Amino acid sequence: MTDIALPNKRPGGRSAQVQALVRTALEELVAEQGRERVTVPAVAERAGVSASSIYRRWGDLQGLLAETATHRLDPNRPLPNTGTLRADLEAWARELIEHLARPCNTSLLKAAAALANDGADTDCLRNRRREALTLVEQARARGEPAPEPQQVIDHLIAPIVFRLVFGGDGVQPELASRLVDELFAICPDR
Amino acid sequence: MTDIALPNKRPGGRSAQVQALVRTALEELVAEQGRERVTVPAVAERAGVSASSIYRRWGDLQGLLAETATHRLDPNRPLPNTGTLRADLEAWARELIEHLARPCNTSLLKAAAALANDGADTDCLRNRRREALTLVEQARARGEPAPEPQQVIDHLIAPIVFRLVFGGDGVQPELASRLVDELFAICPDR
The missing domain is CATH 1.10.10.60 (Homeodomain-like)
Known part of the structure; x- marks a missing residue:
């Protein structure tokens, strides 16, 4: 205590x-x-x-760094529900960029990468995957065509996180819109 | 000495x-x-x-870890030149997966992530970007339609590295083929 x-x-x-x-x-x-x-x-x-x-x-310090990196992205926060998957995904990705691009959080994200265990998804990935599934299911319930949740991770989340960790340029919220367009090109209306 | x-x-x-x-x-x-x-x-x-x-x-140790992670991907090695961009990209991505999925290299990749400096691309990203540019230019010289090099990074390299660093499942070389298909869906023949 x-x-x-x-x-x-x-x-x-x-x-x-x-x-x-x-x-x-x-x-x-x-x-x-x-x-x-x-x-x-x-x-x-x-x-x-x-x-x-x-x-x-x-x-230890590493555990504290890793947990703090994504803590403010409360997994129980309300997700966007705008009526179209495209707008939902864009709002969700912008929120992620705005959060993780803060220098302190980028720093913590890198620390979390170093600590990621083999054999288990990180909390960050597990939470994003669950959120992607929620958004995709919302869209399917409305009758909208939607990509697979794994495609959302691969083509929307991965480029954002990869650029933040390995790139030197910073990531702007506007990137969300371009990546969502590209994701929808993979998943044409069917 | x-x-x-x-x-x-x-x-x-x-x-x-x-x-x-x-x-x-x-x-x-x-x-x-x-x-x-x-x-x-x-x-x-x-x-x-x-x-x-x-x-x-x-x-220091961190510098040694980071440099060793990607050292074996010699930036001067010959790149695939099969005659089609699709086959070149798939061979290139498979090579990257086979290299980085070795447990030792995955471990080193995570260490490199933690050390990545703000304000400068990592060697890993810089070298992959240069290779992507080479493959795209090869294709354009043959008259093939091709995505932008940045799209190759975002939709082929980023998902591979993101899954290796943050995922618990491992990455199979077959992933290369699916990701290249998805990349080409973004870049239809034009």
């Missing part, structure tokens, strides 16, 4: 409050000092919690 | 020989012990070179 007095404005109980403080401290330190220089004791000090409470929950 | 007696069978002079010994030692240690447990002194000992010669050339 931590021995700090927590502000009682945050929703979600004591544990959620501690998590929010730790993630905010991590994001601030990564932004200020870069990913390479951040340590668990420094995060603990900034957050006002004990280092042991961080080790207990996240295992 | 190193103080070892090098076998004189390897081509490329003394420096190339040292590099080959170090890379082989690294690959063996990653395969035996996992990426997390490898250290520069252990690589140096296995390779029979001094640790300082590794630090001098690669900076």
